Amino acid sequence: MTAHVPDDALDPRLLMRARGALLGLVIGNQLAVPTERLGTAKAIREAFPEGVRDLAPPPEGSPLDDDAAMTVLLAESLAEKGDFDANDVAERWVKWMQRDGRGIGLSTQRALRLIEGGTEPFEAGRLAHNARAASNGAVMRCIPVALRYHDNVDKMVRVSTQQAAITHADQRCTWFWCAMHRPSLEEALIFLAEAGGDTDTNAAVAGALLGARDGEASIPPRWLEQLGPARGVSALAERLLRAG
Numbered sequence: 001m002t003a004h005v006p007d008d009a010l011d012p013r014l015l016m017r018a019r020g021a022l023l024g025l026v027i028g029n030q031l032a033v034p035t036e037r038l039g040t041a042k043a044i045r046e047a048f049p050e051g052v053r054d055l056a057p058p059p060e061g062s063p064l065d066d067d068a069a070m071t072v073l074l075a076e077s078l079a080e081k082g083d084f085d086a087n088d089v090a091e092r093w094v095k096w097m098q099r100d101g102r103g104i105g106l107s108t109q110r111a112l113r114l115i116e117g118g119t120e121p122f123e124a125g126r127l128a129h130n131a132r133a134a135s136n137g138a139v140m141r142c143i144p145v146a147l148r149y150h151d152n153v154d155k156m157v158r159v160s161t162q163q164a165a166i167t168h169a170d171q172r173c174t175w176f177w178c179a180m181h182r183p184s185l186e187e188a189l190i191f192l193a194e195a196g197g198d199t200d201t202n203a204a205v206a207g208a209l210l211g212a213r214d215g216e217a218s219i220p221p222r223w224l225e226q227l228g229p230a231r232g233v234s235a236l237a238e239r240l241l242r243a244g
Contacts, residue, residue: 010241016215018147018237022075024185024211025143026233027223028203029068030055032193033103041196052193055226059102063230066103067140067204069096072233074163075144079239084145084159090121090166103200111167121166128167138164139176140201143208147240185210185218 034056035044044052058064064072073092081088090112097104097112104112110128115121142160149156188210192203211218216234224231 010238013215014150015238015241016217017212018150018241019234020185020211020214020216020218021143021147021208022211022233022237023216023219023224023227023231024189024207024209025071025140025204026064026068026207026230027055027219027227028189028192028205028207029065029140029200030058030227030230031189031223032199032203033065035193035196036103036198036200039196041194044194044196044199048194052190055223057226057228062100062102063228064102065200066101066105066108067201068230069100069102070108071141071144071204072236074141075147075233075236075240078144078148079236079243082243084148084162086121086162086166089163090115090124093166108167115166122162125165125167138168140204140208143212144240146212147237148243150241151244185214186220186223 031052031054035048035052038044038047063069070093073096074089077085077089077092093108094112094116097109097116101109107128111124114124114127119127141163145160145163146156149159185207188206189203192206193199195202
């Protein structure tokens with residue numbers, strides 16, 4: 001049985017930073033999705049001459065791109081189950097792939113197709129592994145793990161590698177760390193959205209880290225409004241903290 005944290009036991013600063021982390025991740029992802037496939041900063045400047053300043057509305061019926069969608073599903077599993085359950089997480093991801101799957105990467109798709117066919121989650125991650133590449137598709141998913149196990153570093157590290165291994169079994173994928181040293185979350189995410197490369201994942205990870213550093217108050221109000229229903233991830237962050 002999971003022992004839940006009493007209502008008055010959460011540190012308000014911890015809660016503010018947890019909300020900032022999950023909101024920052026989803027906002028960073030959504031801000032940079034439109035620039036992800038443009039490749040270079042030059043191509044982005046040509047497509048967005050006024051710069052990237054606002055969140056683009058998602059397609060109808062697909063509120064979150066793959067990075068954010070799979071992270072939120074992992075967070076929901078951790079909050080509801082109270083602990084990491086690889087089979088439950090894999091089942092949620094497969095169902096998402098079947099009904100939406102927007103933005104899904106090749107490594108993730110290979111692993112989830114194997115799971116869909118009956119392969120055990122960690123075996124699917126191993127079989128789908130491409131030795132020539134170590135993509136970053138599991139990095140942002142460490143955020144809900146960090147919130148759930150914020151008071152147990154050993155388990156935080158262990159579960160972070162386990163959740164990654166379901167789709168990205170290469171050790172280079174499970175131990176990828178990124179830090180941004182920009183003065184504000186807004187400046188960092190705009191910079192990354194316009195920088196080229198894997199913009200949506202880079203901005204998602206930076207948004208999570210800077211949101212954790214500075215709290216939800218660091219997120220521009222216009223982005224919260226543009227986030228729409230996905231703003232509910234703020235409450236999910238609190239559920240993760242209380243699940244311990």
